[in-house]
Amino acid sequence: MNILMVCLGNICRSPLADGLLRSKVKRDGLAAIVDSAGTANYHVGGPPDERMTETAMNNGIDISSLRARQFEVSDYDNFDLIYVMDKSNYHNVTRLARNDKDIDKVKLILDELGHSNNIQEVPDPYYGGQAGFDHVFDLLDRSTDIIIEKLKND
Numbered sequence: 001m002n003i004l005m006v007c008l009g010n011i012c013r014s015p016l017a018d019g020l021l022r023s024k025v026k027r028d029g030l031a032a033i034v035d036s037a038g039t040a041n042y043h044v045g046g047p048p049d050e051r052m053t054e055t056a057m058n059n060g061i062d063i064s065s066l067r068a069r070q071f072e073v074s075d076y077d078n079f080d081l082i083y084v085m086d087k088s089n090y091h092n093v094t095r096l097a098r099n100d101k102d103i104d105k106v107k108l109i110l111d112e113l114g115h116s117n118n119i120q121e122v123p124d125p126y127y128g129g130q131a132g133f134d135h136v137f138d139l140l141d142r143s144t145d146i147i148i149e150k151l152k153n154d
């Protein structure tokens with residue numbers, strides 16, 4: 001199973017989702033390949049936002065070596081599942097889809113939290129304070145726990 005995490009800049013939310021899932025896949029000895037990308041090209045080649053890297057590190061996840069790249073149509077061929085952080089990402093990714101099979105691969109990551117969850121989108125923490133980064137960590141930690149359980153049951 002190849003899983004791609006997507007946000008806008010690929011420097012805050014999707015690198016964390018990538019780092020969390022990668023670390024849990026390794027911890028549990030699963031075979032999945034995990035990567036991340038942004039729909040925009042603003043930060044291509046750059047490292048994750050320092051505030052996200054620090055928040056992740058404080059929780060035992062090292063995302064410092066990840067580098068931003070832009071989502072491309074070939075990602076539809078290379079990944080089985082494409083998790084987007086918000087509806088704007090969903091729109092930007094699915095407008096590059098070539099067919100229904102491509103579209104079926106794209107899911108809002110917070111949909112994994114199910115009915116108990118009352119927010120659909122991972123808020124963009126870029127222009128906010130530390131509380132926003134902690135909130136993103138909590139949402140993505142819980143979502144990736146559920147993704148891991150699904151991978152184990154595959």
Ligand code: 4NP
Pocket residue numbers: 007008009010011012013014038042124125126
């Ligand atoms: P991300 O956050 O999509 O979670 O990586 C953002 C990072 C940078 C910008 C926007 C969102 N930006 O406009 O530069």
